[in-house]
Amino acid sequence: MQTEPYTKLYLSEHYGNEAFRTLAGYEAAGGFQGLRAALARDPEEVTELVKSSGLRGRGGAGFNAGLKWSFMPKGDERMKVLVCNGDESEPGSFKDRMIMQQGPFQILEGLLIAAWATGARRSYIYIRGEYQYPIQCVRKAVAEMYDKGYLGRDVFGEPGFEHDIVVHSGAGAYICGEETGLLESLEGKKGQPRKKPPFPAQHGAFGLPTTVNNIETFAHVPYILSRGVEWFRGFGTEKSPGTTLFGVSGHVERPGLFELPLGTPLREVIAKAGGVRNNRALKAVIPGGMSMPVLTPSDLDVPMAEEFLSERGTHLGTGGVMVMDDTTCMARVACVISYFFRDESCGQCTQCREGTGWIHKLCERIEAGRGRPRDLELLESVPALMEGHTICAFADAAAWPIKGLLRHFRSDFECHISEGSCPFPESFEL
Amino acid sequence: MKPETRKKIDELFRHYPERRGALLPAIYLVQEEFGYVGPEAARELAEIFEIAPVAVWEVLTFYNMFYTEPQGRHHVYVCTNLPCSLRGARPLIRCLEERLGVHAGETTADGRITLGHEECLGSCGTAPVMRVDGVYHENLDLERALAIVDQLD
Incomplete structure (x- = not known):
């Protein structure tokens, strides 16, 4: 460290x-x-x-x-x-x-x-x-x-x-x-x-x-x-004063921690981390730890504070910024994320225990090129059944990132289903 | 369990308004002595804490860092969560599986190493990372990961 x-x-x-x-x-x-x-x-x-x-x-x-x-x-x-x-x-x-x-x-x-x-x-x-x-x-x-x-x-x-x-x-x-x-x-x-x-x-x-x-x-x-x-209050925004330690990870030149005022534009946070590595183009950013829905390059000017991120359907969370370049397969990302939530669900509420398993199964099947035409519909319906129906926010945290990936990168998933293979040969390995 | 372990457990109680608060630290102490906490040790803990053995067992099996079966002499865990995967954790764990001749989650036949994958270790800025006997090794590449594992006795 x-x-x-x-x-x-x-x-x-x-x-x-x-x-x-x-x-x-x-x-x-x-x-x-x-x-x-x-x-x-x-x-x-x-x-x-x-x-x-x-x-x-x-x-x-x-x-x-x-x-x-x-x-x-x-x-x-x-x-x-x-x-x-x-x-x-x-x-x-x-x-x-x-x-x-x-x-x-x-x-x-x-x-x-x-x-x-x-x-x-x-x-x-x-x-x-x-x-x-x-x-x-x-x-x-x-x-x-x-x-x-x-x-x-x-x-x-x-x-x-x-x-x-x-x-x-x-x-x-x-x-x-x-x-x-x-x-x-x-x-x-x-x-x-x-x-x-x-x-x-x-x-x-x-x-x-x-x-x-x-x-x-x-x-x-x-x-x-x-x-x-x-x-x-001289640091940060009116509604989110002070600084925070942004943690930048993934496909950047210089991953690590950066103490910056809340409200620093996402573009600047990524620039501090040396920008996307190997001069690749940016594909997606998870702005606040893995539970938070993904942003796209069109969101780069968003100030990194809760009041601005929530306007874009995501959250500041813990300030953990994960950067993904244009080699990245989002069906694969969904696979990794859904495995984690399936593994960590405490098992107390049915919607979460079963739902996280279903989501992971679907993501795995789609990623492996075995997806069926109606799988995307199913993948959209399961998070909706979990969100807001459980004792704690874990089910929401498991549902949000999948919803976000489908909202912004649906074609990545569709391509896996229609072609039966991954369209991103240089993507990170599973 | 050794009388020293028992004594250390007794010393924990004063830090908690209810005895049971000391259960997780007590399990760590027992695990330190035996390397794992089997049914017999769990029963002993249940007696000390005046709770049902199953109440100890459900705690043991809920947490990833408690073991109910013997483990290898060394623990090697590779983080495979998203930030580490984006930076090459999966080829790294496959390479270790090959070198050790086991799958993640298994122990080598000679009892030397238990290999596993782990969820986020909080080392995303220095990914990929593995935890060997409790110590973090960060910014890994294949050569260094193999060298670290090879020198474990």
Whole structure:
């Protein structure tokens, strides 16, 4: 993994600097100024401030983070819990991994600010099991905080402010990135998402009031407190302020992470990554992790922020930008995507468990040149039966990319059916 | 299980408001000791956690990183998700299958290596990637992947 993004702004300013990964180095770089600013204010005021900053969750849904914090019940005797979602399992996303490795104290500071704002007594940082090294980095940072007396009782000298942080490893399941699937997993169960309501703020981890935010979301928080809402809003768009770490992958010259303001045109994001490799033409871009419908070259000027992407029938998601050049066979892409969702469906809802299997079977048959004339109709009807009919958004995530591929690249599929073979001899191999 | 493993499990409980929260980390500890968690170890865990053996078993079989059967001495997993496939992961895994004489999902006859494919490993900017005994090897090409696998004892 890169040690720093190719383009840096405030969040990744110190990435790549070994000292920033230590408590002393983090403090020397201005660390914990945000927390100190928070402690000088009332908790409600901190929540209001984060709300008014417009910070949106960076884990995919893009919900206003401060608003989410405000849902935590007040005057409730039960222990309150924060959960930091480090499951990062959306294909095409690899930004949280860098934050955990290069800026673990940013996450911890963000958690403490949220703890002060919401009255949470304990945080769980849930990190996907494959991220063995990031887990080590975060554990080491937490241990340093305890050694220095920054966690536990009287956090940062604030009498009565108690907070503990536990790092918890997942064990390989995409669905645990879904917040209630994650909570089930944290409780030692299968990661099968829960029906909502009740929402986590009322009934979260272990039945306790809980707020779940993504790793990157917490990492942005200290800067809002230390530098102010107005400063923060100087980056990004009105509805999506701040920066994000765009992860560009696939057919570009220089894949990797790029910290850029939200709202940066897609064209510019791809240009930062060196453009399409080998001077090939662009065919398609998945803009926000694999669950998000595909865009075409005619969409290159879209600003990369949720409010603009949703106008084009897709979403910012996790900011994982997958680029595909004109050699790419979209029936093959559909095959890879549908296999993943079939494999990762938790099996709880029939529409999803069966639907993901059907979609994959159809895609495989079509790709192999064994498709029947009515298969495309069928392939269109299955996602429609899944979407919106299940407990969690996984079925939508499985349906959307297939719908998007059919909408924009129907002829790729048709050609496989009519010719019985793949029209793209240079396409990536299956 | 070894008394040390049991002791480590007991130490986990204080981090969770309910005992069961410690189940995933406890399974990791048992797996570290035996290399997998078979029916007997699962029953032992069930007793410690005061839950039905099937409740342990359904957790074991839900997660990809838990094994209910013995595995090879080394674990080699290649990511075959879209960003890695776009950059040559499929020919790479086929090449490893050929070198090891097994299909993905199988273990070599001498018990040396379990080969598998894995879903996105969060290394899309440095694709293709494989995870060998928990360590990521990124920006792979065929030669380097073979060299890494060949030097596993």
